[in-house]
Structures are given as C-alpha cells and as structure tokens.
C-alpha cells in the first residue's frame with residue numbers, strides 16, 4: 001500500500017504561499033535578537049496584525065532538551081569526564097526541533113494569516129554548527145540537507161554587532177556562559193553572519209546594524225521589515241505608519 005503524503009509547503013514552492021508573514025531575527029549571542037524580536041512583535045501588533053512571537057531552540061520537547069545542553073545541564077560521559085554533545089548531534093537536534101517548531105507553531109500561525117517572528121531559525125544552524133564542525137564549511141551541504149524541508153522565511157534580519165559589543169552585553173546581562181558563548185567562537189560567528197546571505201542564497205536576508213540604543217535599533221528593524229514586506233501590510237489595509 002502506498003501512502004501519498006503531501007510535502008510541507010515551502011514559501012519558495014512555485015506560487016504556494018501561506019497568507020501570513022514569516023520573519024526571522026538572527027545574529028551572534030548578545031546581538032539583541034530576543035530584545036528586538038519582542039519589540040518588533042509589539043510594533044507590528046500595534047498596527048493591527050495578529051503576531052506570534054516564537055524562538056529557536058523552541059519551547060517544545062526537543063527545544064527544551066537543546067536548552068539543557070546549551071545551559072550545561074546535560075553532557076556526554078567520557079573517560080576524561082563529561083563533555084559537550086558533538087556538533088553533528090547538535091545539528092540533528094536543532095533540525096528536529098525546527099521541524100517540530102514548524103509543525104506545531106509556525107505553520108499553523110502562518111496558515112491563519114498571522115505574522116510569525118522567530119528569534120533564530122536555520123541560519124543559526126548553518127552558522128553555529130559549521131563553525132563548530134571538525135570539517136568546518138565542508139559540513140554546510142549536510143546541514144542544509146537536514147533543513148531541506150524547513151519552510152523559508154519571507155524576511156531574515158541579521159543584527160550585525162561586533163563580537164566585543166555583544167560580549168559586553170552578555171556580560172552585563174549576567175548568567176552562566178552557555179556552550180557557544182566563548183569569545184573566539186563568537187568572533188568567528190560574527191564573520192559568518194556578516195555574509196549570512198551566502199548560507200541561505202534563496203532567502204531575503206537584510207542586514208541591520210545592532211549597534212546603538214535599543215530604540216534606534218528597533219526603528220531600523222521596523223523600517224527594514226516594512227521596506228521588505230510592505231505589500232503584506234498594505235493588503236491588510238493601508239501602508240504602515242513609521
């Protein structure tokens with residue numbers, strides 16, 4: 001017996017799109033993606049549309065597992081003592097979390113016509129897992145393949161912040177240093193994010209400077225989103241006010 005299961009719709013599929021708008025914020029740790037995802041959600045909500053603010057790792061079961069690994073609550077036992085999960089396990093976990101996140105949260109909201117704002121998405125997988133892979137950028141095709149079923153965002157905003165600025169923000173925020181927060185790794189990630197569009201060549205990736213006051217950065221992000229997705233807001237009834 002053969003089962004005919006339709007593949008998940010992709011924004012890049014010929015003409016088949018969800019009525020909602022899928023926005024992603026990306027950047028190194030401390031770039032401000034969480035702060036600005038919240039502010040962007042509020043700013044868009046004030047203009048009328050339903051907004052679903054979400055994040056990766058997600059709050060679902062696989063995302064919770066990933067957060068325990070990142071927060072150093074889970075390790076791999078080794079003869080020399082506990083060590084971090086390796087990069088390929090992380091790539092698989094992030095890929096699995098993403099599909100669950102899409103299925104449970106993102107796709108239903110987009111189908112209902114909402115604006116979905118995700119604090120991180122598969123550009124994070126491509127950046128973080130390739131930078132920690134033993135074979136570096138040679139790992140990219142495999143990471144891409146793991147995410148081949150992931151719905152494409154309408155707009156990805158990369159918040160560009162120098163590694164030192166992000167480090168200072170993380171420091172003043174406090175808390176335990178997470179698995180990927182080492183200084184040298186973050187500096188390499190900043191270089192990768194500066195050319196993030198090369199990792200997702202079919203996506204619309206916009207760079208916004210994340211340096212400056214929170215309100216300045218928030219205004220830049222809003223402007224970039226309206227410039228890139230003005231059509232969506234106009235269809236809702238009039239051009240967005242600045």
Ligand SMILES: Nc1ncnc2c1ncn2[C@@H]1O[C@H](COP(=O)(O)OP(=O)(O)OP(=O)(O)O)[C@@H](O)[C@H]1O
Pocket residue numbers: 027028029030031032033034035036169170172173210211212213214215217
């Ligand atoms: N433009 C800004 N200027 C100054 N501080 C900022 C700015 N944006 C965010 N911050 C502050 O920097 C800290 C880190 O911001 P936030 O938690 O949003 O970063 P993040 O990119 O989500 O970090 P992570 O990737 O670790 O989750 C917070 O304390 C936040 O208030």
Ligand SMILES: [Mg+2]
Pocket residue numbers: 033034035119
């Ligand atoms: Mg965050």
